[in-house]
Amino acid sequence: MEEDLIEFRVKLGNRIKEIRKSKGLTQPQLGSLINKDYQDISRLENGKVNPSAFYIWQISKALKIDIEDIYNF
Known part of the structure; x- marks a missing residue:
């Protein structure tokens, strides 16, 4: 269970980073x-x-994105 949480946090963080960079921020x-x-x-x-x-x-x-887009990983 703990491993699932860690994996989720890493994927979420990577997705946020990807979107942030695509927005030039x-x-x-x-x-x-x-x-x-x-x-x-x-x-x-x-x-x-x-x-x-x-x-x-x-x-x-x-x-300036839908919140669902963050969870699209």
């Missing part, structure tokens, strides 16, 4: 859009944190 730029530090974005993209639903929603709005 840096980690600090995305962070500033949602009032997070770039280290927070880095930890998320590297699968080190369990983001809340609200955190993912904020990211989807900042990236």
